[in-house]
Amino acid sequence: MAKKTYKIAVIPGDGTGPEVVAEGLKVLQAVAEKFGFSLDTAEYDFGGDRYLRTGEVLPANAADEMKKFDAIFLGAIGHPDVKPGILEKGILLKLRFDLDQYINLRPVRLYPGVETPLKDKGPNEIDYVVVRENTGGLYTGIGGFTMKGTEHEVAVQSMVYNRHQVERCLRYAFEYTRKFGKKARGKGDKNTLALVGKTNVLTFVYDLWERAFHEIGASDYPDIARDYYHVDATCMWMVKNPEWFDVLVTGNMFGDIITDLGAITQGGMGIAAGGNINPEGVSMFEPIGGSAPKYTGKNIINPLASICCGAMMLEHLGEVDAANAIEEAVMDVTGTKLKSLSAGKMGYSTQEVGDLVAERV
Numbered sequence: 001m002a003k004k005t006y007k008i009a010v011i012p013g014d015g016t017g018p019e020v021v022a023e024g025l026k027v028l029q030a031v032a033e034k035f036g037f038s039l040d041t042a043e044y045d046f047g048g049d050r051y052l053r054t055g056e057v058l059p060a061n062a063a064d065e066m067k068k069f070d071a072i073f074l075g076a077i078g079h080p081d082v083k084p085g086i087l088e089k090g091i092l093l094k095l096r097f098d099l100d101q102y103i104n105l106r107p108v109r110l111y112p113g114v115e116t117p118l119k120d121k122g123p124n125e126i127d128y129v130v131v132r133e134n135t136g137g138l139y140t141g142i143g144g145f146t147m148k149g150t151e152h153e154v155a156v157q158s159m160v161y162n163r164h165q166v167e168r169c170l171r172y173a174f175e176y177t178r179k180f181g182k183k184a185r186g187k188g189d190k191n192t193l194a195l196v197g198k199t200n201v202l203t204f205v206y207d208l209w210e211r212a213f214h215e216i217g218a219s220d221y222p223d224i225a226r227d228y229y230h231v232d233a234t235c236m237w238m239v240k241n242p243e244w245f246d247v248l249v250t251g252n253m254f255g256d257i258i259t260d261l262g263a264i265t266q267g268g269m270g271i272a273a274g275g276n277i278n279p280e281g282v283s284m285f286e287p288i289g290g291s292a293p294k295y296t297g298k299n300i301i302n303p304l305a306s307i308c309c310g311a312m313m314l315e316h317l318g319e320v321d322a323a324n325a326i327e328e329a330v331m332d333v334t335g336t337k338l339k340s341l342s343a344g345k346m347g348y349s350t351q352e353v354g355d356l357v358a359e360r361v
């Protein structure tokens with residue numbers, strides 16, 4: 001029987017992106033070998049260096065080109081010589097929007113042996129997932145200036161959502177909770193989806209979210225428990241009682257903010273992985289941490305976030321056993337090998353960490 005082959009677009013990007021992507025791919029190739037599928041990769045040089053060389057942020061046909069693939073594996077975007085915003089908006093957000101990757105999936109999971117800044121919390125307590133809406137809200141860029149540069153200058157940026165956007169995000173979150181909630185994973189007696197909002201102040205946008213949440217939940221997902229938290233309170237509970245959470249769903253801006261908080265509680269940027277998901281299209285997997293220019297080329301950056309992105313990508317492609325094998329190998333490495341997750345303090349080089357995981361899958 002012919003082996004199943006997945007076509008993967010690889011965007012190593014800037015800074016330490018290429019170094020971590022190389023280790024992510026090393027582990028993916030190892031696991032593919034073991035589980036009997038193959039990965040056909042094609043590399044794209046999108047990023048700061050290409051922009052500085054050519055003056056073009058992203059080729060006009062980039063999104064169409066990406067649609068030829070089963071998934072995109074991305075390193076990091078961000079260059080010290082390029083003004084902040086140009087590459088983020090021109091590459092990262094542009095791909096998310098053009099490919100309609102309307103979900104940003106961010107697991108917050110503390111692995112064994114990993115240090116968390118949260119006192120008295122361990123892997124049992126820090127184990128939840130944030131489903132962030134990824135193409136709407138404040139990120140749509142609706143707004144503008146008037147009287148710019150004067151003392152009466154006005155700047156407006158609107159939080160915009162339509163029912164369709166909210167509904168598709170909520171449905172994804174309910175489906176995800178049914179499949180991967182705490183009960184589904186054997187870690188609790190129910191699967192719970194919590195909406196994170198601000199219904200006490202954002203009385204239009206989060207009113208829409210809240211109504212849709214309960215309507216859809218009551219009619220189509222009665223088996224899933226529903227909770228609601230204000231976003232500010234969520235930040236407190238993420239620190240004080242993270243064990244309360246199972247799956248959280250929220251809008252784009254709140255999701256951006258709380259997932260950085262979540263990332264630091266799971267050990268930081270060395271480990272935090274995310275997926276930009278279009279359930280009906282092409283999804284893109286990227287570590288939450290940036291391009292870390294000061295560590296570039298030193299073989300000291302932690303590649304585990306990229307390796308975990310590989311696991312997320314395989315899970316998304318339906319290779320669940322292979323994805324679990326990577327996650328277990330990562331847990332073994334954090335639990336028995338690494339001294340720290342920080343660049344330069346792991347006790348191993350970037351490439352050695354890749355080898356340690358690859359050996360174990």
Ligand code: IPM
Nearest residue numbers: 088089092093256259274288
């Ligand atoms: C993230 C990042 C991006 C975002 C930036 C780089 C545009 O912070 O993926 O969380 O705000 O979504």
Ligand code: MN
Nearest residue numbers: 256257259260
């Ligand atoms: Mn962010």
